[in-house]
Amino acid sequence: VLLPRTAEQVAAILALATEHRIPVTPRGAGSNLAAATIPEHGGIVLALTRMTTVREVSSAELLAVVEPGVPTATLAAAAAAQGLLYPPDPGSRTVSTVGGNVATCAGGLRGLKYGVTRNYVLGLEAVLPTGEIIRTGGRLWKDVAGYDLTRLLTGSEGTLAVITEATVGLLPMPATSRTQVAYFDQLADAGRAVAQIIAGGLLPATLEFLDRRCINAVEDYARLGLDRQAGALLLFGDDGGGDLVSASLDRMAQTCTDLGARGVTLAQDVAASEALLTARRCSLPALARLAPITLLEDATVPRPRLAEMVDRIDAIADRHRVVCATFGHAGDGNLHPTIVFDPADGDARQRAEAAFGDIFGAALDLGGTITGKHGVGAAKRPWLTARLGADQVALLRRLKQAFDPAGILNPGKLGS
Amino acid sequence: VTAEPDPAATRSGVFDDGLLGACISCGFCLPACPTYQLTQDERSSPRGRITLMRALQEGRLEPDDPTLREQSSFCLGCRACETVCPAGVQYGALLEQWRDHQWRGVHTPPAVAALRAGVRVTAGLAAAGRVRGAAWTTGRPLPGRVHLMLGCAERALFPGVSKAVRRLLPEVDVPAGQGCCGALHAHNGASGQGASMAAELGRALPGLVLTTAGGCAAHLVNHLGRDRVRELSEYLVELWTDGAAPALRPLTVQGRPVRVALQDSCHLRNGMAVTAQPRDLIARVAEYVELPSAGTCCGAAGTYSLLRPADSRAVLDVKLDEIEAAGVDHLAVVNPGCQRQLIEGLKRRRSRVRVLHLAELLALALPATSEP
Numbered sequence: 001v002l003l004p005r006t007a008e009q010v011a012a013i014l015a016l017a018t019e020h021r022i023p024v025t026p027r028g029a030g031s032n033l034a035a036a037t038i039p040e041h042g043g044i045v046l047a048l049t050r051m052t053t054v055r056e057v058s059s060a061e062l063l064a065v066v067e068p069g070v071p072t073a074t075l076a077a078a079a080a081a082q083g084l085l086y087p088p089d090p091g092s093r094t095v096s097t098v099g100g101n102v103a104t105c106a107g108g109l110r111g112l113k114y115g116v117t118r119n120y121v122l123g124l125e126a127v128l129p130t131g132e133i134i135r136t137g138g139r140l141w142k143d144v145a146g147y148d149l150t151r152l153l154t155g156s157e158g159t160l161a162v163i164t165e166a167t168v169g170l171l172p173m174p175a176t177s178r179t180q181v182a183y184f185d186q187l188a189d190a191g192r193a194v195a196q197i198i199a200g201g202l203l204p205a206t207l208e209f210l211d212r213r214c215i216n217a218v219e220d221y222a223r224l225g226l227d228r229q230a231g232a233l234l235l236f237g238d239d240g241g242g243d244l245v246s247a248s249l250d251r252m253a254q255t256c257t258d259l260g261a262r263g264v265t266l267a268q269d270v271a272a273s274e275a276l277l278t279a280r281r282c283s284l285p286a287l288a289r290l291a292p293i294t295l296l297e298d299a300t301v302p303r304p305r306l307a308e309m310v311d312r313i314d315a316i317a318d319r320h321r322v323v324c325a326t327f328g329h330a331g332d333g334n335l336h337p338t339i340v341f342d343p344a345d346g347d348a349r350q351r352a353e354a355a356f357g358d359i360f361g362a363a364l365d366l367g368g369t370i371t372g373k374h375g376v377g378a379a380k381r382p383w384l385t386a387r388l389g390a391d392q393v394a395l396l397r398r399l400k401q402a403f404d405p406a407g408i409l410n411p412g413k414l415g416s
Numbered sequence: 417v418t419a420e421p422d423p424a425a426t427r428s429g430v431f432d433d434g435l436l437g438a439c440i441s442c443g444f445c446l447p448a449c450p451t452y453q454l455t456q457d458e459r460s461s462p463r464g465r466i467t468l469m470r471a472l473q474e475g476r477l478e479p480d481d482p483t484l485r486e487q488s489s490f491c492l493g494c495r496a497c498e499t500v501c502p503a504g505v506q507y508g509a510l511l512e513q514w515r516d517h518q519w520r521g522v523h524t525p526p527a528v529a530a531l532r533a534g535v536r537v538t539a540g541l542a543a544a545g546r547v548r549g550a551a552w553t554t555g556r557p558l559p560g561r562v563h564l565m566l567g568c569a570e571r572a573l574f575p576g577v578s579k580a581v582r583r584l585l586p587e588v589d590v591p592a593g594q595g596c597c598g599a600l601h602a603h604n605g606a607s608g609q610g611a612s613m614a615a616e617l618g619r620a621l622p623g624l625v626l627t628t629a630g631g632c633a634a635h636l637v638n639h640l641g642r643d644r645v646r647e648l649s650e651y652l653v654e655l656w657t658d659g660a661a662p663a664l665r666p667l668t669v670q671g672r673p674v675r676v677a678l679q680d681s682c683h684l685r686n687g688m689a690v691t692a693q694p695r696d697l698i699a700r701v702a703e704y705v706e707l708p709s710a711g712t713c714c715g716a717a718g719t720y721s722l723l724r725p726a727d728s729r730a731v732l733d734v735k736l737d738e739i740e741a742a743g744v745d746h747l748a749v750v751n752p753g754c755q756r757q758l759i760e761g762l763k764r765r766r767s768r769v770r771v772l773h774l775a776e777l778l779a780l781a782l783p784a785t786s787e788p
Contacts (some may be wrong), residue, residue, distance in 0.1 A: 003457075029443050029446065030441075031442045031443050031444075032441065032442070032443075033442075047458075049456065050456065092442070092444065094444070094447050094500075095442075095443050095444055095446055095447055149678050284502050285503070285504065286499075287500040288440070288502055288503040288504060289503075289504045292434060292437050292438055293437070294440060294503060331787070343437065366586075
């Protein structure tokens, strides 16, 4: 395990590793949802967690320059101190690092309105496996000199180069944000409400859903007073100027009511909104307490297919006799089917894996993808060809070869 | 890649597999861990320590590997990791099992062995309490009553605390013949003994057990159940609902309200989720000041301040800086370990901030007529 503090140290390590053909697995905080930082082939684990300097926050240029080990929440706080917003807010933001977020193109609760990590990466300093330090992009929103290597490295899961600095774009901090909750009898009704909200010309900051099993697990765990009889819970919210937010929430509440919501809970202020968001934030802990092992995936489908996808997930779960609850981002079709099981229960693990195989198949079938933002890692490599096709997988290999001729960087993952 | 050892042949059986299997290695615990914050070393984080526990359980490390011994003792046992864990890992229980193994037999630190043996003698505790002037005991316990537990350390170190409780709650009984609750044993390599002592105390004090020590409260909850145990602040908040509270007079100094900060008890906060009640009670008699690190460990951590004084002070120093910067008159505590740690720490700095148990602070606000 090596813990470098400078890009020069990273360069020296990688040059040596290439010379001696030693595998190197770069690593941020290692939340590792897709097994992307498992050093399958041994060698060096290159943890960037000691490179933690926020080098610059510029309110004039609306950007920040940070080292890769800076936690996402630290970047967001440094931006907020100057009245600025760093929008990507993955669930792991208190621990995850900016370097890891860039390497996996992390998402968050605000994807529909604000996009994901890739929309905010302006430039990177990165070390090639052969030891050269390159700078891609920079401080400019407009810059088309050369291939867009910044985007290529974003989401490359540590297989092409090691990120040693990121320049990220920021936005002015919205004046306020509020959230409300609507309950529906069927998830399909919630899906129609989402479609209607967006068709009506709104682009809300928050559109999250929980299915019935999730609602009950959260209620057992946190006792928030949720409606246990509902088939789906839809959290909707927006941020911006106070009047605009009120108008936006009123219209969304009306749309939900028009489309048959059984009830709408209005949060009057920021604190009440936070309490409602708790239902979404504690979905995973609530489900994890149902059984010893929790598997969380992030299959994603086009927004209009969301309800259909959840129906298919339920049918798949029944077929494989697994306990599966689904929550996720209704605004961008990013689902979190979560299977819990007890490893002592015979072939439970095999059944869970078989169910996920079918879930990925269903997502692809509906025009979706096997992973929205957690990454492919080692966990989803078997499904990558089904998603990309053989020609594209071969192109990935050639790109990998161009960056990493000795094949030392995170071997066994993307491009291997 | 090294060959996997034959699991059946080498498994140590130190840990409950269900508890150990619950960790999903996501690392959400790292920012919550005081020792990880000090070192930035994965081995000193809850996730790293569980990885070490798994290596011990599966026989991939020798039972007395130096890293195992170091990390099992370096951990404060504050359980802050449990509050941020999405998988609900019972880290405190795992640490008890780990120390049972690591501090077994001749591996017990001598100070721990002496303390564990010392507080086993109930008659000795009673004598210490009498010599130090703790609250007078009232003979035999009565079923259906509320019984104040006199902690083993608190009786000897801070007898004023139980006396203050007697002034606040004259109706509460303090039965004689009560021993130590066993938290000290459970946290220091003798969890079986800790469990039986808790059960013994549960028999000596039938009905509701009231305690002024967060560490004892959380241990008793584990063994007697939540219904039978109340920590003082939660008991008072339940009891003193509208109109039922005694007339407390606001505490002042030089014509202004006294400013009081709080040091949470880790096990009270992280194990029992009691956080609002002590703040509520302080605010009834003084101006409450929240320290940025009120909820993080002060480094006392039971025997930790004796066993690892340098690490204990490193954890404490951040907090002392905050206390001095906050401009408070008093610091309230809800556990005797924290009380000792903060008194010593502030004394070293010649600070004029006075450390008081919450019971002592509230007793200051009682009308003078209720002096015994």
